[in-house]
Amino acid sequence: MSLRIAVLRGGRSSEHEVSMASADAVIAALEAGPHEPIPVTIDRESGLWRRDGQTVQLAPKGNGTPELRSGIDGEPIDLVFPVLHGPFGEDGTVQGACETAGAPYVGAGVAASAVAMDKGMFKVFMNDIGIATAKHALLTHARWRQDPAGAAQRVAKNIGYPCFSKPARLGSSVGISRVADASELTEALDLAFVHDSRVLVETAIVGREIEVGVLGNDELEVSPVGEISYASDWYDYSTKYEPNQMSLTVPADIPEQSAQSAREAAAAAFKAIDCAGMARVDFFLEPSGQVLISELNTIPGFTPTSVYASLMQAGGMDYETLIERLDQLGLERAEAASGYRC
Numbered sequence: 001m002s003l004r005i006a007v008l009r010g011g012r013s014s015e016h017e018v019s020m021a022s023a024d025a026v027i028a029a030l031e032a033g034p035h036e037p038i039p040v041t042i043d044r045e046s047g048l049w050r051r052d053g054q055t056v057q058l059a060p061k062g063n064g065t066p067e068l069r070s071g072i073d074g075e076p077i078d079l080v081f082p083v084l085h086g087p088f089g090e091d092g093t094v095q096g097a098c099e100t101a102g103a104p105y106v107g108a109g110v111a112a113s114a115v116a117m118d119k120g121m122f123k124v125f126m127n128d129i130g131i132a133t134a135k136h137a138l139l140t141h142a143r144w145r146q147d148p149a150g151a152a153q154r155v156a157k158n159i160g161y162p163c164f165s166k167p168a169r170l171g172s173s174v175g176i177s178r179v180a181d182a183s184e185l186t187e188a189l190d191l192a193f194v195h196d197s198r199v200l201v202e203t204a205i206v207g208r209e210i211e212v213g214v215l216g217n218d219e220l221e222v223s224p225v226g227e228i229s230y231a232s233d234w235y236d237y238s239t240k241y242e243p244n245q246m247s248l249t250v251p252a253d254i255p256e257q258s259a260q261s262a263r264e265a266a267a268a269a270f271k272a273i274d275c276a277g278m279a280r281v282d283f284f285l286e287p288s289g290q291v292l293i294s295e296l297n298t299i300p301g302f303t304p305t306s307v308y309a310s311l312m313q314a315g316g317m318d319y320e321t322l323i324e325r326l327d328q329l330g331l332e333r334a335e336a337a338s339g340y341r342c
């Protein structure tokens with residue numbers, strides 16, 4: 001069956017450009033298949049949704065099918081594919097808009113998206129199911145402004161140096177700093193608080209970075225483990241997005257037991273937050289072989305050479321098949337949900 005798929009791209013976060021690149025690839029893959037992609041660009045400043053230059057809204061049509069509406073004209077759609085990273089896209093807000101319009105969509109639902117977006121909340125879930133994480137302190141902007149000395153003391157006592165300062169709800173390494181010692185803390189926190197009112201200060205982990213791809217709703221496919229390598233100090237924005245700064249090795253050359261732990265933890269994390277569709281789950285691997293979960297991305301970077309697609313490819317799934325599976329999983333999830341009355 002040919003589906004009319006609204007591909008949401010851009011969005012209001014600092015990851016707007018990354019989303020545009022991911023969405024181009026998704027659109028190209030959809031064009032090669034039986035479905036009809038309908039690109040909808042979300043303006044970075046205004047948040048307006050645009051289709052061919054016209055402002056559109058996602059709305060229920062009245063007969064149970066959703067449509068993209070511009071004025072009194074409507075264009076029916078079967079599925080929404082949000083290819084948005086960061087706040088107002090990956091965090092449950094756009095997913096909520098789809099729910100209220102009755103539109104099936106690809107990927108995680110409202111709650112899972114919100115939990116995965118918030119690194120502090122995600123850790124609460126991980127600790128609950130016994131998956132190890134790096135130690136952290138959560139600071140609010142209000143508390144930092146009120147008592148910076150107290151906050152600095154708490155960091156020195158509970159976390160120590162070096163540490164990482166990061167906005168709770170962002171991605172692509174935006175707003176993150178490695179903090180070598182106490183003299184660098186204020187600058188690092190001020191930067192992080194530009195992006196979010198909640199900031200994590202985390203023990204700096206010495207270790208390798210490994211990632212796992214997950215695909216499915218109830219039955220999960222878990223990819224082989226990949227290792228990210230780079231020459232820079234840490235995996236910052238330019239290392240992520242400038243050409244040839246990072247390399248991915250799949251399968252990672254790591255002890256079998258660590259690989260097994262990471263794959264099991266990735267599936268357990270996915271289930272614990274009630275994720276759906278896809279996720280890229282990132283870990284640190286310590287020299288001892290211990291695996292610490294770092295984060296779960298519900299809409300990972302999505303070009304054919306992005307880590308998620310490469311991991312799934314190593315597991316035997318090509319990019320176009322991956323997109324098709326995600327479409328079907330989105331429809332299946334909506335179908336299953338329609339059987340329940342809240």
Ligand SMILES: Nc1ncnc2c1ncn2[C@@H]1O[C@H](COP(=O)(O)OP(=O)(O)O)[C@@H](O)[C@H]1O
Binds near residue numbers: 170171172204236
């Ligand atoms: N606690 C930590 N110890 C060591 N490196 C870290 C730590 N936290 C973050 N980093 C580095 O910063 C990068 C980005 O951090 P991450 O928490 O994954 O945020 P983002 O969501 O922006 O990717 C990581 O890939 C890693 O290189």
Ligand SMILES: [Mg+2]
Binds near residue numbers: 172282295
């Ligand atoms: Mg990351």
